[in-house]
Amino acid sequence: MQFAFTEEQQxxxxxxxxxxxxxxxxxxxxxxxxTELGYQPELWQRICGELYWQAIHIPExxxxxxxxxxxLAAMLEQMGRYLLCSPFFSTVCxxxxxxxxxxxxxxxxxxxxxxCEGLTATLAYTGISAARGGGRWGADAVEAIAERDGDEFxxxxxxxxxxxxxxAELLIVAARAAGTSGExxxxxxxxxxESPGIERKLLPTMDQTRKQAEIVLSDLRLPADTLMxxxxxxxxxLQKILQLATVAQAAxxxxxxxxxxxxxxxxxxxxxxxxxxxxxxxxIKHKAADMMTRTEVARSAVYYAxxxxxxxxxxxxxxxxxxxxxxIAKAYCSDAYFQNAGDALQIHGGVGFTWEYDVHLxxxxxxxxEHFLGSGDYHRERVAQLLLD
Amino acid sequence: MxxxxxxxxxxxxxxxxxxxxxxxxxxxxxxxxxGGPGDEHMFAxxxxxxxxxxxxxxxxxxGWPKEHGGRGCSIEQQVIFHEEYxxxxxxxxxxHIGEGLAGPTIIAFGSEAQQKKYLPGILAGTExxxxxxxxxxxxxxxxxxxxxxxxxxxxxxxxxNGQKVWTSLAQESDYxxxxxxxxxxxxxxxxxxxxxxxxHQPGIEVRGIQQITGTSxxxxxxFDDAECDAEDIVGQPxxxxxVAMGLLGFERGVSTLGQQMQFQNELNEIVRIAKENGxxxxxxxxxxxxxxxxxxxxxxxxxxxxxxxxxxxxGSLQKEALIYKLFWATWHRSLGELAMDVLxxxxxxxxxxxxxxxxxxxxxxxxxxxxxYGGTNEIQRNIIAERGLGMPREPRPA
Numbered sequence: 001m002q003f004a005f006t007e008e009q010q011x012x013x014x015x016x017x018x019x020x021x022x023x024x025x026x027x028x029x030x031x032x033x034x035t036e037l038g039y040q041p042e043l044w045q046r047i048c049g050e051l052y053w054q055a056i057h058i059p060e061x062x063x064x065x066x067x068x069x070x071x072l073a074a075m076l077e078q079m080g081r082y083l084l085c086s087p088f089f090s091t092v093c094x095x096x097x098x099x100x101x102x103x104x105x106x107x108x109x110x111x112x113x114x115x116c117e118g119l120t121a122t123l124a125y126t127g128i129s130a131a132r133g134g135g136r137w138g139a140d141a142v143e144a145i146a147e148r149d150g151d152e153f154x155x156x157x158x159x160x161x162x163x164x165x166x167x168a169e170l171l172i173v174a175a176r177a178a179g180t181s182g183e184x185x186x187x188x189x190x191x192x193x194e195s196p197g198i199e200r201k202l203l204p205t206m207d208q209t210r211k212q213a214e215i216v217l218s219d220l221r222l223p224a225d226t227l228m229x230x231x232x233x234x235x236x237x238l239q240k241i242l243q244l245a246t247v248a249q250a251a252x253x254x255x256x257x258x259x260x261x262x263x264x265x266x267x268x269x270x271x272x273x274x275x276x277x278x279x280x281x282x283x284i285k286h287k288a289a290d291m292m293t294r295t296e297v298a299r300s301a302v303y304y305a306x307x308x309x310x311x312x313x314x315x316x317x318x319x320x321x322x323x324x325x326x327x328i329a330k331a332y333c334s335d336a337y338f339q340n341a342g343d344a345l346q347i348h349g350g351v352g353f354t355w356e357y358d359v360h361l362x363x364x365x366x367x368x369x370e371h372f373l374g375s376g377d378y379h380r381e382r383v384a385q386l387l388l389d
Numbered sequence: 390m391x392x393x394x395x396x397x398x399x400x401x402x403x404x405x406x407x408x409x410x411x412x413x414x415x416x417x418x419x420x421x422x423x424g425g426p427g428d429e430h431m432f433a434x435x436x437x438x439x440x441x442x443x444x445x446x447x448x449x450x451x452g453w454p455k456e457h458g459g460r461g462c463s464i465e466q467q468v469i470f471h472e473e474y475x476x477x478x479x480x481x482x483x484x485h486i487g488e489g490l491a492g493p494t495i496i497a498f499g500s501e502a503q504q505k506k507y508l509p510g511i512l513a514g515t516e517x518x519x520x521x522x523x524x525x526x527x528x529x530x531x532x533x534x535x536x537x538x539x540x541x542x543x544x545x546x547x548x549x550n551g552q553k554v555w556t557s558l559a560q561e562s563d564y565x566x567x568x569x570x571x572x573x574x575x576x577x578x579x580x581x582x583x584x585x586x587x588x589h590q591p592g593i594e595v596r597g598i599q600q601i602t603g604t605s606x607x608x609x610x611x612f613d614d615a616e617c618d619a620e621d622i623v624g625q626p627x628x629x630x631x632v633a634m635g636l637l638g639f640e641r642g643v644s645t646l647g648q649q650m651q652f653q654n655e656l657n658e659i660v661r662i663a664k665e666n667g668x669x670x671x672x673x674x675x676x677x678x679x680x681x682x683x684x685x686x687x688x689x690x691x692x693x694x695x696x697x698x699x700x701x702x703x704g705s706l707q708k709e710a711l712i713y714k715l716f717w718a719t720w721h722r723s724l725g726e727l728a729m730d731v732l733x734x735x736x737x738x739x740x741x742x743x744x745x746x747x748x749x750x751x752x753x754x755x756x757x758x759x760x761x762y763g764g765t766n767e768i769q770r771n772i773i774a775e776r777g778l779g780m781p782r783e784p785r786p787a
Contacts (some may be wrong), residue, residue, distance in 0.1 A: 001398075001465055002391045003693040067695040070390050109743070265778050282782035285774035286767070292777050293712040297687050300709060304690035307392045319391060328683045378681035382673075387660055387682055 003303070005074070011077040012067075018053065018084035026358050027317055032085035033208035037167050038208030039085040041055070047086065048118035054092055055116040058069050058100070061114035069313060073251040073306035080369075081259040083209050083361055087120040090164035093248035095121025095239070098172040100313075101235035101244070102188050102229040111170060111190065120167065121260065123245070124159040124215050125174035125238065131160075137374040139183040139235050139244070146175035153227065155197070155220040165213025166202040169193055172228070173217070174238055183235040188228040197221060207368035208363060234244065240312065243326040246373045247305045250329035253337040253369050254298040260337070260362045261291040264344035269347075278347075287343050294336040298329075305329035324386060331379035334370040341366040392693075393464060401462075402469045408446055409516030417442065417480075424481030427755030428748070429606040432559050433483060437738060440484045440514030444737060450488050450512050457496050457504065458512045464696050477653070483561060487511035487518035491566050495585075498623050498632045507564070507585065509649040521567035521586070521610060522633065529768050531632065532578040538569035540619070540626075547584060547617040555762065559595045559608040562588050566590055568633050569611075571626035577785075581629030583674065585621040592616060602754045603744035634645040645692045652685055652721065655752055659728050662749075668731045677727050680750070684720050691716070711777045715769040718759040725753035 005013065032040050047053050057072045058064025068386045072092070079088060087353060094235065096115050099108055130136050144157025156173050159165070171193045177185035197220030203212045208365060229237045265288055268279035278284050305325040305331025311323040341362040345352035370376065394402070413421065417424020417439050422438050443449050462470065482488070492511045495503050510516030527533040536551025549569055557564065565586050572580030588595070592615030598604030622720045623632050656678075663669040665679060696708045728749040730738040740747050746754070760766045774780040 001394050002697050004391065004697040005689070232528055235658065261778075265780065269780070277781065282767075282771070282783075285780050286776075288771040288778055288780060289712075289715070289770035289773035292708065293716055295710045296712045297684070297691060297716060300691040300694050301687045303390060303694075304392070304687075307390050311392075316393075328686055331679070331683055332687060377676060380683065382677050383683055384675035385678040387678060388664060388675060 003307075005070075007075055009071055012071050012297045013049075013078065016053075016075045016078035016189075017081075020084055024082040024084045027086055029083050029209060029358075029361065036202055036211075037049055038211035038240075039087060040208075040337065043122075045118065047088070049150045052090065054118065058096055058112050058116055060176055062108055063116040064112065069247070070303065070306045071370045072248065073309075076248050076251035077255035077258075077381075080255030082366075083256070083259075083358075083365060085162045085209050087122075087168065088222075088238040089210070089248065089252065090122035091115060091120045093245050094123035094163065095170060097162070097166070097227070098123050098241045099190065101176045101234060101241050102234060104225075104228065105188065106225065107190055107228060115170075117324035119169050120155065120163050120164065121170035121172065122162060122168035123172045123174075123381055124165060124276055125160040126159060126161050128158050128160050134211050135371060135378055137378065139186060139239070140181070142174045142176050142186050142238075144173065144175035145178050146189070147178060149221075151224045153187075153190070153224070154223060155217045157217050158191060159215040159217070160203075162213045162215055163372070164211055165215050166211060167213075171198070171215070174177045174215075174234070177232050180232070185232050186235045186238060187231050188234045189222055189226045190228055190236060191220070191222055195220065205368065207361075207364040209365055210368060211277050214237070240322070242373060243308065243322045245308065246326040246330045246379075247302070247309045247322075249369055249373055250298075250305065250326070250333040251302045253333035253366070254295065254302045256332065256365055256369070257291075257295045257298055257337040257364050258342040260340040260344040260359070260366075261288065261351060263359060263362075264288060264291065264340075264347040267275055267348050267351075284347060287347060291343050298333045298336040301329040301332045312384070324383065327374075327379035327382045330374060334366075334379075337362075338366040338370055391537045392786065395470070398463075398469060401466050402473060403447075405473040406472050406477065408448065409473060412442055412446065413477055413479055419482065420480035421478040422480070422748070424483070426481070426759075427604075427606070429481055430490065430604055430747050432455065432480070433558075436480050436483045437514065437517065438562070439480060442514075444514040447482060449514055450492060453488075453492060453496065453512075457492075468646050468692075468696060472650055474635065475647045475650030483517055483558065484511065484514050486520055486558065486562075487564075490520060491518040491564070491568075491585075494566070494583075494635065495621065497635060498583075500620070500623075500730075502620055503585065507753060510563070516563040517558060517561050519556050519562040519565045519588070519610075519755055520735070521556060522566045523555045524552060525554055529765055532581075533572055533632075534568055534581060536567065536569040537573060538567075538571050538582050538584060538617070538626075539573075540571075542614070544773040545619050547582075547619065549584065549612040549615040549617060550722065553612070554607075554609050555597075556597075556608045556610045557606050559588070559610050560597065564588060565610065566623075567617075568629045569612075570627070572656060578630035579624060580627055581633075583623040583629040584625045584630040585610075585619045585623065586615060586617045590615060600755075602746060602751055604751075609713060615677070632651050637674055645695070645717075646689065648717070649685065649689055649692065652688075652717075652724070655724060655728070655749070656681055656685060658749060659724070659731050663731045666731070666733070666735075668733070673725075674731060677723075677730070681724055681727055684716075688717055688720065708777055711773050714764060715766055715773065718766060718769075721759050722756045725756040729753050739767065 055064040056067050060066040061307050126141040129142040147154045172188045199216040201214045269298040271278050308318045309322050312319040345359045351357050401582045451462045451470050453462040455461040538547045538549050541548050567586050568581050569585045571582040594611040596609045668674045696706050
């Protein structure tokens with residue numbers, strides 16, 4: 001047992017940290033988030049061309065670097081910390097994972113090398129009633145309908161809450177056979193986003209650092225070779241894709257929780273009241289100590305889940321734990337990030353309430369990420385089902 | 390990163406489990422799940438016999454180096470031992486203060502004569518230890534120790550006067566390690582000595598403290614011209630603080646996973662009751678049980694990180710070790726509340742008069758001490774903020 005970074009993993013983490021501290025500055029985030037695209041194409045090209053991050057865990061056979069989920073988590077932690085505006089999460093953690101988990105060999109050969117070259121992708125699976133009951137993120141969220149028509153499929157429906165859905169070049173779409181419900185009847189398809197029958201609308205979002213879209217499918221006609229995995233029986237694959245994405249989201253959240261703490265501590269050391277830095281008051285110290293405790297606990301949860309995710313991908317004795325480990329990480333990190341961001345705002349006092357300081361960016365990302373792929377309450381209920389039902 | 394244990398370690402796990410299964414029965418059957426926090430006063434004699442049984446099998450002091458009579462287990466093996474021990478429901482160790490605190494201190498800082506004199510009794514489970522640190526005026530401010538030690542030239546012995554408090558197992562112990570002021574003019578952490586003192590002498594009186602559980606695990610210990618041989622001071626007069634702080638380093642680490650296994654036993658009991666009485670259908674209770682489970686799992690991952698990492702070369706704790714006490718103590722306190730809320734009004738009815746508590750009732754009350762002893766949550770937060778985040782230190786009046 002060695003639950004610590006290897007030298008190589010540490011190096012990947014450090015490289016990501018240095019690069020992002022330099023390029024994802026407050027000014028860079030703000031200029032990216034104000035655009036419809038949501039990121040600076042030059043920066044994304046630099047990431048894809050010079051650093052090759054988008055290829056990190058794609059197998060070498062498809063042109064990737066062939067690293068694992070732990071390396072991916074280490075990178076995501078830094079992206080969450082520096083609020084990198086980029087299609088990395090949607091492309092790598094949704095798109096590439098979906099292809100790797102559910103794609104046919106032909107689909108992998110066709111698309112994974114292109115993702116390595118910078119093609120963007122995302123996953124669209126939640127329908128308009130995904131918000132019912134405070135959020136549905138399981139099989140019951142799949143609402144689009146796929147009907148067979150000879151060798152083809154015809155897809156209809158509205159998909160909502162799709163990360164980078166308006167800009168992604170490749171879509172992985174989940175739909176179900178008419179008349180089915182729950183885990184039954186679900187199929188996955190891979191389709192270029194600019195296809196007739198696909199209409200995409202950018203949704204204005206409170207968190208401007210990650211864009212969301214609504215996608216309307218109107219008699220979208222797809223050939224049989226766009227089908228991923230087993231027709232009508234793709235839930236186990238979709239579930240695994242979502243579990244991997246949930247771990248990835250938690251990794252970003254943990255990075256955000258760390259940054260909220262760092263911003264707050266740094267500010268408290270500079271800000272003087274009553275003739276001394278407010279960092280010296282126990283009311284501030286104790287809040288910061290709680291923030292650090294949450295951050296470190298979140299870190300332990302994320303890296304454990306990343307190790308389990310690695311075993312789930314590569315085959316290992318802990319593979320069966322993925323669902324639980326993902327829910328544990330997401331439940332804890334969702335709450336930890338939001339609490340830390342809120343505490344960071346409080347420690348900043350009045351300036352924390354301004355647009356100028358970056359704290360509000362974290363407060364907004366924290367809530368947005370909490371409500372993507374299930375909030376703390378949602379994942380605790382999943383854990384409760386494992387324990388109590 | 391790698392989560393799994395090696396095949397050798399898994400073989401070791403089976404060896405431990407088999408031995409426990411083989412030996413934790415007969416007269417020891419009644420000790421299962423007993424003697425933990427809140428229950429430490431129970432079956433003291435039987436548990437000391439169990440301690441000796443462990444010693445016969447070579448299962449005391451498994452982490453001590455071989456040259457000092459230990460088993461020389463690796464960190465992983467120590468973790469496994471503590472996990473299996475708790476999984477088997479083996480009783481709270483009466484020898485844990487000797488094995489975990491006194492022994493390692495004597496190994497690290499003691500003279501060869503002290504090692505020869507004291508280590509064998511700890512290894513054999515025949516001599517029990519208690520810790521003489523806290524005083525009525527030295528709680529969070531531990532350096533404010535008032536107990537005095539004066540060297541009597543005529544007797545050739547140290548003479549101790551003063552009072553210690555919150556001393557667990559004092560009534561069962563053969564020895565106590567005591568920090569006392571050797572320089573009467575000194576203040577704070579200077580001028581202290583670290584003494585190994587026999588409890589079997591007229592100058593020492595032990596009085597139990599009745600706690601909120603109605604029971605008395607903790608004691609007051611009064612030193613009234615108590616004697617300590619000249620060679621039983623660890624280090625030099627004035628070194629006491631250094632030795633005591635070195636010892637704190639032994640208090641964390643490998644035993645944490647065993648502690649978590651006890652927590653798991655408690656949570657399992659709560660889950661069992663919740664399913665039985667229908668509390669498991671209550672959405673609010675479901676959330677709290679899931680939260681407790683989630684955080685206990687992460688506590689384990691955190692310990693694995695703690696054990697895999699390297700402490701700073703100056704003995705400083707890594708971040709995940711720094712937060713550990715605050716996290717588990719707060720978690721455990723919440724677990725106590727959850728236990729009562731799952732039981733509902735039945736939680737308020739005792740097993741028997743006058744004040745016989747069930748295991749969970751006792752746990753619920755006892756956990757109120759977790760966030761106080763060994764550094765209160767407030768002191769922990771100061772330490773985290775100062776050492777972990779570089780925030781200004783609390784003012785310390787000269």
